[in-house]
Amino acid sequence: MNTTAPSTVPGTVPPSGQRSPAAGADPAGPETAATALHATGVHRQFGSGAGAVRAVNGVDLQIQRGEIVALLGPNGAGKTTFLDLVLGFTAPTSGSLTVLGMPPKQAVLEGRVGAVLQTGGLLSDLTVKETMSMVAACQPRHIPVETALERAGAAQIAGRKVRKCSGGEQQRLRFALALLTEPDLLLLDEPTAGMDVRARKEFWETMQAEAERGRTVVFATHFLQEASDFADRIVLMRAGRKVVDGPVDEVIDTGHRTVSCVWDGPGTPEEAAVKLGLPDAVAHQNGRVRFTAQDTDRLAGFLLSTGLAHDLTIAAASLDEVFLDLTSDDATEGTLT
Numbered sequence: 403m404n405t406t407a408p409s410t411v412p413g414t415v416p417p418s419g420q421r422s423p424a425a426g427a428d429p430a431g432p433e434t435a436a437t438a439l440h441a442t443g444v445h446r447q448f449g450s451g452a453g454a455v456r457a458v459n460g461v462d463l464q465i466q467r468g469e470i471v472a473l474l475g476p477n478g479a480g481k482t483t484f485l486d487l488v489l490g491f492t493a494p495t496s497g498s499l500t501v502l503g504m505p506p507k508q509a510v511l512e513g514r515v516g517a518v519l520q521t522g523g524l525l526s527d528l529t530v531k532e533t534m535s536m537v538a539a540c541q542p543r544h545i546p547v548e549t550a551l552e553r554a555g556a557a558q559i560a561g562r563k564v565r566k567c568s569g570g571e572q573q574r575l576r577f578a579l580a581l582l583t584e585p586d587l588l589l590l591d592e593p594t595a596g597m598d599v600r601a602r603k604e605f606w607e608t609m610q611a612e613a614e615r616g617r618t619v620v621f622a623t624h625f626l627q628e629a630s631d632f633a634d635r636i637v638l639m640r641a642g643r644k645v646v647d648g649p650v651d652e653v654i655d656t657g658h659r660t661v662s663c664v665w666d667g668p669g670t671p672e673e674a675a676v677k678l679g680l681p682d683a684v685a686h687q688n689g690r691v692r693f694t695a696q697d698t699d700r701l702a703g704f705l706l707s708t709g710l711a712h713d714l715t716i717a718a719a720s721l722d723e724v725f726l727d728l729t730s731d732d733a734t735e736g737t738l739t
């Protein structure tokens with residue numbers, strides 16, 4: 403599929419390189435008592451020299467308490483590395499990062515942060531409840547194991563050995579573990595990976611209830627649909643950088659639409675697209691031509707008035723198309739406000 407990335411996302415500000423913050427100003431904004439996460443110029447590089455990987459490359463981010471934020475991006479965007487930094491598993495190469503006003507490790511040690519990670523950490527010979535009790539015994543304070551299991555929707559599998567649990571059930575156990583200390587901040591790294599549609603829906607319903615208790619939730623996902631269904635803000639990363647940050651509705655409404663038609667000519671759709679200033683906007687699909695544009699009224703008017711095409715259909719871009727646009731190399735960077 404060949405589509406055109408929108409030249410701008412409505413409401414975006416110019417890329418950070420084009421706009422300098424006032425001298426001495428914190429690009430992530432001032433940290434207050436309501437700040438759950440505060441990152442300023444955070445870099446995390448792995449290796450050195452020619453083989454160095456800039457997994458996180460200068461991220462400024464502020465998340466307020468009670469927000470539900472989706473961290474979105476393609477493979478290798480830096481989402482997991484960023485969550486690892488927030489959990490204190492690894493330290494920034496440069497830049498500063500605080501969680502609930504303190505260093506990440508301290509916030510984790512105080513039980514203020516809970517996490518559902520992609521892999522690891524479960525002992526297969528223990529039952530779900532034994533796992534919970536073992537972890538609870540290591541915590542300075544925790545809610546009853548039964549309460550955490552109930553809230554995570556895992557009470558009915560309490561007596562089951564971990565090795566007998568499905569992938570989705572193990573994620574529920576991880577979720578119950580994350581709730582044990584009543585954390586202020588919940589971090590979820592692709593929490594529904596491996597879950598079927600029903601399990602996924604139930605998981606998000608449970609998570610919604612936790613968010614309504616006032617927790618801050620930050621989750622990494624590949625799916626714009628998941629972000630759109632659950633988050634109120636999207637932070638999109640690409641190649642280690644934060645490229646879009648804004649309310650879900652505004653991120654999704656790129657103004658990008660498609661015009662599908664039967665091509666009559668003369669000339670090719672590609673030639674017409676160049677004439678219209680939409681050089682990359684043409685795709686061919688099932689005998690039809692599809693143009694991508696922001697001003698589809700003008701495009702449709704042109705195609706009909708010139709007799710170049712007939713049987714036109716105008717549609718909003720799908721979430722998959724929006725995701726591809728936002729993560730393409732020529733997408734505009736910015737903050738939606």
Ligand SMILES: Nc1ncnc2c1ncn2[C@@H]1O[C@H](COP(=O)(O)OP(=O)(O)OP(=O)(O)O)[C@@H](O)[C@H]1O
Binds near residue numbers: 476480483484
């Ligand atoms: N320990 C490491 N050593 C070297 N490179 C690493 C290490 N951890 C991550 N990387 C690299 O850093 C980049 C970002 O990886 P990261 O796992 O953070 O991305 P991601 O957005 O979570 O990807 P995915 O969606 O595939 O999980 C990738 O290029 C990855 O190969």
